[in-house]
Structures are given as C-alpha cells and as structure tokens.
Amino acid sequence: NAGVTQTPKFQVLKTGQSMTLQCAQDMNHEYMSWYRQDPGMGLRLIHYSVGAGITDQGEVPNGYNVSRSTTEDFPLRLLSAAPSQTSVYFCASSTGDAGAYGYTFGSGTRLTVV
Amino acid sequence: AQRVTQPEKLLSVFKGAPVELKCNYSYSGSPELFWYVQYSRQRLQLLLRHISRESIKGFTADLNKGETSFHLKKPFAQEEDSAMYYCALLTLNAGGTSYGKLTFGQGTILTVHP
Numbered sequence: 001n002a003g004v005t006q007t008p009k010f011q012v013l014k015t016g017q018s019m020t021l022q023c024a025q026d027m028n029h030e031y032m033s034w035y036r037q038d039p040g041m042g043l044r045l046i047h048y049s050v051g052a053g054i055t056d057q058g059e060v061p062n063g064y065n066v067s068r069s070t071t072e073d074f075p076l077r078l079l080s081a082a083p084s085q086t087s088v089y090f091c092a093s094s095t096g097d098a099g100a101y102g103y104t105f106g107s108g109t110r111l112t113v114v
Numbered sequence: 115a116q117r118v119t120q121p122e123k124l125l126s127v128f129k130g131a132p133v134e135l136k137c138n139y140s141y142s143g144s145p146e147l148f149w150y151v152q153y154s155r156q157r158l159q160l161l162l163r164h165i166s167r168e169s170i171k172g173f174t175a176d177l178n179k180g181e182t183s184f185h186l187k188k189p190f191a192q193e194e195d196s197a198m199y200y201c202a203l204l205t206l207n208a209g210g211t212s213y214g215k216l217t218f219g220q221g222t223i224l225t226v227h228p
Contacts, residue, residue: 033216040123042200042220043158058215090158092216102148102160103216 002026006091006106013081013113021076021109023091031094032074036087081113116141118203120219127191128227135186135222137201146204147184153197191226198223
C-alpha cells in the first residue's frame with residue numbers, strides 16, 4: 001500500500017514549457033486534490049475532484065489543467081510554465097467521508113521555473 | 115466563502131513550556147476542522163480531527179463555535195514538536211457531506227528550543 005505517490009520529486013522548467021505532474025493513489029479514494037505551497041501563503045487549492053470524470057476549480061486554477069479518467073490518477077498539467085508557478089506542489093486524497101478521516105498527502109513535487 | 119486564519123507565522127517556546135497555536139475560521143455552515151503537521155521537508159500529516167476529540171502526541175484542540183476558533187494546545191512542548199502546523203477547514207454541503215474542498219490557513223512555524 002503505497003498511499004499517495006507523486007512524480008517527479010524535483011523539476012526545473014524553462015518559461016513557456018509545459019509538463020505534467022503525476023499523482024496516483026492506491027487506496028480507492030474518491031476525493032483527490034492539488035495544492036501549491038508557497039512561503040507565507042500556506043497551501044492553496046488548485047483543482048480538486050470528487051470522483052472519476054468530475055473535477056472543479058479551487059482557489060488558484062489559472063495556468064493549470066486537470067482531468068480524472070480513473071479513480072487512481074489525478075495528473076496536473078502546466079500549460080505554459082511561468083516563474084510565478086515556482087512552488088512545491090502537493091497531491092492529496094481522501095475517502096468520501098473526508099471529515100472522518102482527513103486527507104492523505106503525497107511527498108510533494110518541488111518545481112522551479114526559470 | 116470559507117476562510118482560515120492563523121495569526122502567528124512564527125512561534126518560539128522553550129522545552130517544557132506550554133504552547134498554543136491559534137486558528138480562527140469563517141464559515142457559514144457547520145465546520146469540520148483539522149490540524150496538520152509538516153516536519154522538515156516531509157509530507158503533511160494529519161494531527162487532529164475535531165470530530166474525534168482525541169489527543170495526539172500530547173496535543174489537543176477544542177472547537178469553539180462562539181469564538182470561531184480551533185486552537186491547538188500542548189501543556190509541555192518537546193523539541194521534536196518543532197514543525198510547521200496548518201489548520202484546515204473542510205467544506206460541507208447542505209446535506210452534511212463533503213464537497214471535498216479543504217481550505218488551509220497560512221501555517222505557523224513552531225520552534226521549540228532546548
């Protein structure tokens with residue numbers, strides 16, 4: 001049982017490049033979310049999903065795209081990387097009863113855009 | 115809209131001293147609140163859920179709906195408690211089930227000195 005797995009752990013991109021941050025969970029969780037962590041800003045929700053085929057925007061969705069074709073995977077796509085997207089990205093998942101069990105987080109992807 | 119405020123970015127105490135990390139929330143519905151902890155360069159871990167009214171690693175947190183607060187307390191701080199602490203609010207729909215959205219505060223870095 002690996003929990004929530006994020007790849008890659010580190011990435012450097014040039015401005016304008018695109019890439020996909022991968023997130024996979026093996027706990028059959030319904031809910032999955034992407035957050036970015038910036039100093040002094042806490043964690044801000046980018047996109048979230050309450051099930052396969054269902055996604056919605058969070059607090060800071062601009063410049064990011066998601067899809068959820070399976071229960072297990074929830075990739076985050078950066079369409080055209082900008083220096084403002086330099087951050088640590090966390091993926092999280094939860095059962096439908098998120099209030100009882102909370103969210104399980106991945107180990108993060110540290111992204112630098114130059 | 116929901117909001118979580120952690121007024122202290124930094125909190126320093128000495129080993130053995132009591133510690134209180136403040137969290138205030140704004141939410142029109144019935145709140146589901148959590149405390150998460152992030153040790154240096156590690157993933158976020160669930161520390162406490164208000165619905166379980168548990169004590170984990172000596173920490174407790176009581177929901178005060180009148181003051182809209184969910185402060186985290188520990189009577190005797192230990193050096194291993196040094197970490198980033200996040201308060202988080204789960205959004206529920208009118209039926210009391212989760213939308214899957216978890217809103218975080220800005221975080222408080224706790225340093226416990228020997």
